[in-house]
Amino acid sequence: MKSYHPIPITYKLEFHVLPFDSFSIHTRLSLEEVRLVMDGLVERNLSLESRKLFHGTLGYSSFTIFPISGARNSFLPRIKGDIARKEEGCVIRITAQPYPFFLIFMGVWLTLALFFCLGILFSGQAPLHAIFTAVLVLLMGWLFPSFCFWIPESRARALLIKWFQNYDRG
Numbered sequence: 214m215k216s217y218h219p220i221p222i223t224y225k226l227e228f229h230v231l232p233f234d235s236f237s238i239h240t241r242l243s244l245e246e247v248r249l250v251m252d253g254l255v256e257r258n259l260s261l262e263s264r265k266l267f268h269g270t271l272g273y274s275s276f277t278i279f280p281i282s283g284a285r286n287s288f289l290p291r292i293k294g295d296i297a298r299k300e301e302g303c304v305i306r307i308t309a310q311p312y313p314f315f316l317i318f319m320g321v322w323l324t325l326a327l328f329f330c331l332g333i334l335f336s337g338q339a340p341l342h343a344i345f346t347a348v349l350v351l352l353m354g355w356l357f358p359s360f361c362f363w364i365p366e367s368r369a370r371a372l373l374i375k376w377f378q379n380y381d382r383g
Contacts, residue, residue, distance in 0.1 A: 231316065232362035234290075234309040236370065240377045241302040244274065248296070250380055251276060254373075266372055267292075280369045287315055288361035292369060307373065309366045311358075319358050326351040 240247065248271070255278050256265040269278030275295040282289060290309040297304050311319075330347040 232311050232359050234366055236307055238305040238377050241381050244296055244298050244303055247303050280365050290366040311362050322354040326354045
């Protein structure tokens, strides 16, 4: 699990086969202050007029939020977190993952593409362009959804870190 501290920020790039990210934000804020900050970030009822950055639900020491986007986007991450008190503030442990339907669709696509690739390879007389097409279908089934997840996920991660850093400095 990656860990973020107010100053300096370090980020270690990790590779995951499926879109997923997990990190922690360490802050000097108390649990109540963290809840107030999250309340300023999260809209409980999604509306087009919202000026907040996320929508979702906030519990006493946990939350489930989604970035607010101008359009419907099945690739947006579902961000779950819990807030734990520490000696000097709190630790916010966050996990970002796609919707379950997204993972099911990606799994079905990759399974079919893999069978397509294996069928071409084991046919014995596969032309080079057929092998290239099969590998391309397999890669696109993994790369496209992954990048469509990572872009909004990295923005949401950066927003959360920056937001808590600003409150730590103030």
